[in-house]
Amino acid sequence: MDDSKMVGGKVKKPGKRGRKPAKIDLKAKLERSRQSARECRARKKLRYQYLEELVSSKERAICALREELEMYKQWCTAMDQGKIPSEIKALLTGDDQKTPQSTSTKTPKNGKYNSTGISQNKSA
Numbered sequence: 001m002d003d004s005k006m007v008g009g010k011v012k013k014p015g016k017r018g019r020k021p022a023k024i025d026l027k028a029k030l031e032r033s034r035q036s037a038r039e040c041r042a043r044k045k046l047r048y049q050y051l052e053e054l055v056s057s058k059e060r061a062i063c064a065l066r067e068e069l070e071m072y073k074q075w076c077t078a079m080d081q082g083k084i085p086s087e088i089k090a091l092l093t094g095d096d097q098k099t100p101q102s103t104s105t106k107t108p109k110n111g112k113y114n115s116t117g118i119s120q121n122k123s124a
Contacts, residue, residue: 075087075088
C-alpha cells in the first residue's frame with residue numbers, strides 16, 4: 001500500500017515539513033552574526049550613555065532642589081526667631097527684579113476674590 005495522501009487533489013508524501021534549508025555559505029552566515037552582534041553592542045552602549053546622562057541630570061536637579069529646600073529652612077528658622085531675611089523683604093517690597101512672573105495681578109472678570117485672594121469666578 002502507498003503511504004501518500006490525497007489532499008486537495010495533490011498527492012503528498014510523508015516526510016519533513018516546511019522549507020528546505022537553503023544552502024547558505026557558512027562564512028557569510030557567521031559574518032552576518034558578527035555584524036548583528038556589533039550593532040547590538042553599539043545600541044547597548046548608546047542606551048547606557050543615554051541613561052547615564054539622564055541619571056546625572058536628575059542628580060543635578062536633586063542637588064539644586066536640596067539647596068533650595070535648605071535656603072527655605074533657613075528662612076523659616078530666621079522668621080521663627082523674629083527676623084525677616086533680606087531676600088523675603090526684597091520679595092515683599094518688589095525690589096527684586098528677578099522674581100518670576102508666574103503670579104498674575106489681573107483682576108478676575110467678576111472682580112471678586114475670596115478671603116485667600118483666589119478669584120471666585122464661577123466660569124473657571
